[in-house]
Amino acid sequence: MSFIILMAVILIVFLTAAVWMFRWQYGKADAMLADWARENDYQILEKQTDDSASGPMGVYRGNRQIVFHVRLRDAAGTERRATVICGSPTTGVLDDSVEVRWEK
Numbered sequence: 001m002s003f004i005i006l007m008a009v010i011l012i013v014f015l016t017a018a019v020w021m022f023r024w025q026y027g028k029a030d031a032m033l034a035d036w037a038r039e040n041d042y043q044i045l046e047k048q049t050d051d052s053a054s055g056p057m058g059v060y061r062g063n064r065q066i067v068f069h070v071r072l073r074d075a076a077g078t079e080r081r082a083t084v085i086c087g088s089p090t091t092g093v094l095d096d097s098v099e100v101r102w103e104k
Contacts (some may be wrong), residue, residue, distance in 0.1 A: 028093040029066035029086040036084070036098040037072065045079065046071040064092025 026049070037044050050067040065087045073079050081103040088095035 025064075025093055026066060029068070032086045032093065032096060032098055033068055033070070033084055036100075041075045042072040043074075044070055045073055050083070065089060066093060 033044070033047065036042075046069075048069045050069055065085050068084045068086070069081070070084055071079060071081050083101045083103070085099040085101070086097075087093040088097055
């Protein structure tokens with residue numbers, strides 16, 4: 001009986017840690033995107049997370065990177081669309097790098 005209780009506690013701890021890590025990763029990516037936009041004088045008009053780019057067939061990113069499709073407005077009022085990739089392919093959002101691919 002105590003083995004079952006121990007396994008249940010371990011499972012609960014593991015699931016709690018996994019949820020926390022997921023929320024932290026996306027929260028950090030949101031902050032990275034907002035910082036990049038502020039530093040480059042862009043206003044974010046629309047933002048959508050691209051989860052379809054994940055996995056072994058992901059086009060844009062490594063498994064640990066977060067991808068956003070955004071619509072931005074610059075200081076002159078011009079609107080542009082871009083794909084913004086937060087983090088590095090190996091360490092994810094532990095690396096503060098932000099890569100922008102502008103749509104034509």
